[in-house]
Amino acid sequence: MNNIKLFLGDIKQTYTKNRFVFINGNDMECILRFFGATKDDLDSIKIVSNSLADDPTLPFRKSKNGRFEINFQEDQVHRLKFQPFILSKEEDFVRYDSGMVRKFRGIGDDLQLNTAFQALLKFKSFMIQDVLVRKRPNLDYSANRYVSTVFNLRTITTPKLLGEPALEGVHSDGVDHTMTVLLDAKNLTQDSAITFVHDIREQNGLRYDECNPDYVLSQVRHTHFLDTLLIIDHERKHSLSPVFLENENHIATRDMLIFFTRKSTLSMHISNTYDSFDKHQELPISFFLQNELEKN
Template structure:
């Protein structure tokens, strides 16, 4: 990932700044062990651009395979700031995801406009925190989907976290929602992945594979443990009947505007990595 992002002009100072994003997050509105900011972006194939969209509440429902105490509730996250929005490594992650997903067919979700040239990408830099009193859960909801076309997570860093923490398990869609990661049916397990190093990344075809995660556990249980990631949810625009339809504005963000021209994909060695990754994505789809 570092080699690929460097082809988009990312330098050491950009990577170093990205690693500190978790130090500037706000309390999550519904989870006591998490700090999270959020932002919405439009990935537009026709215009060849990525732009920031105005604030809208965020909501996921049981109908979208997301079963948790806050399913169906509107959640409002504090917006990301310039420390992330202006970071070239962050821009390159958006470009990377765009190039991977743009030509890959995925099983369509109900009430999404799959013919649109646009995607809504909702981005959540997130810190999961374990303390002597609270166990941090990257996925308290257990087995779930995220109500999107693609879910991508990239690791920014961790502190005092055990080597067996926060493992991602990939499940067949037949697996029951809300099951704990260690209570699932082995026959439905399709793979597992663990973010270990800076920018380790997984991209899931969200309507074709469910996923779950194990908790964040502390090496020294007397001290706080943290795990920082950026989550990129990407889906086609909602149509009438979708729970997010009233909150799917494509108006630009006036206070923190951003408009990026999507560059050409890398043309040297990392192009091979992009092509190989796309083959894997297509084979899995």
């Protein structure tokens, strides 16, 4: 890729215009190398999901999460303290555990110290900076900082259990910007885990195959390592097809990183009690965004 700065500018322009953008894994690898990812860390992030824990509510999923502050005033990212997690129906998330307080196992140094992971946070910071979005209720848009809750997820399908990357059907994630990144996938059929991007008018909770085709704006599939989708979350909805077994004699797994990024909450927001900006004491980490576009 001869001029990555121009390429990044084109991606951001597409994101700003369409309110979503899909980047293939080969291009993302070049981008992450530009933002500081090493070859060894690109290799090791592929298997980081092997250490995930049982999900608190979904039997077909392994999970961990962690909270990070993206502070544009300081030009830094900081790991934030553990907090429980809530998504509500009012945030366009309709599922049996909507509004439930969930406590996930925290991601560790094997992920947060990985330069490819840090490069993903730098890339997302570049993509969202100065992008105006439809404002969500009870978020503080006056501050030049964001909370990015990162989920490392493995969806599992067995002969007796169907894995659903989005059991909730059509939804939004209650944030300003959502980014989804494929780490690995094994034993999936070609019609597994297709992401459908919907017009904001689509009804929440519908299955991917029940939706109004006039409201389907795009469909993409994370197939290769680092295939990445970004969505302006309060202006587009999305849904996914399940993970189907290609070989019925083996399990199927799909490993992802999901970055939920939003402004901090105001007092009336359902997550306000769990939205601390205190730094993580046991697993502290801070690093500069190091905007390579300005340095080089």
